[in-house]
Amino acid sequence: MSDAENPREAPREQSAEKARESPTTPTPTATGNEKIAILKHNLSVRVPIGDYLNPAGLDLAIRNISDSTIATAVFEAVFYDEKGNIVEQVRHGEVTLESETSRAIHIACSPYEDERVKSYAVRVTRTTTADIERVQLRRHEMRTTETGEEEITGIAKNISQVKSDAAVIATFYDAQQEIIGTKVVVLRDIEPDTIRQYELRFKPQKGDEVSRYTLRIAEIAE
16 A cells, blocks of 8 residues: 555644644844843733732843943834734833943833733844933923913933033924924033923913923033
């Protein structure tokens, strides 16, 4: 009897072929760059902490291996399911990592997707050093005053080693995401490694209402 006529051989061949075609879970990868090394990385599960649910995602230990303070580092994480399909892509930012120091960070995935995540690929996509990005925005908040003005208060920090000037630029939007105004406050002579409080006010025109605002900071050339 030939192999083609043997009924016991056919299922075995089909099973082997199916195994060869079955997709496998991608191997987790983490890639740094010339300024940031990724010391270790692993998936983390959803964990309740008191009344708060710490989302699942990716835990990393990173280190600044350059001789400069890193002002901003941007990471891109791609999460995969067990078959290698992309579940989600996440961008994550970190600020102020001094030279030769390490930090633990967490990149969370969406709560409704985390049970599907079985692997990942993460990489550093951008780093900016403190000699380029000297002053950073930190905490800020907005409130409406009794006179109908929108008041923003916050702090900025000079993370460089030199005295610096900077401008805080606020842009205001209505519910249709149209720009309805811009305000600028200038911060002079911010000492190295210190914070500076700032305040600015914006009065919308009649008929306008602020739905949201954005802030950015610009260095003032000497």
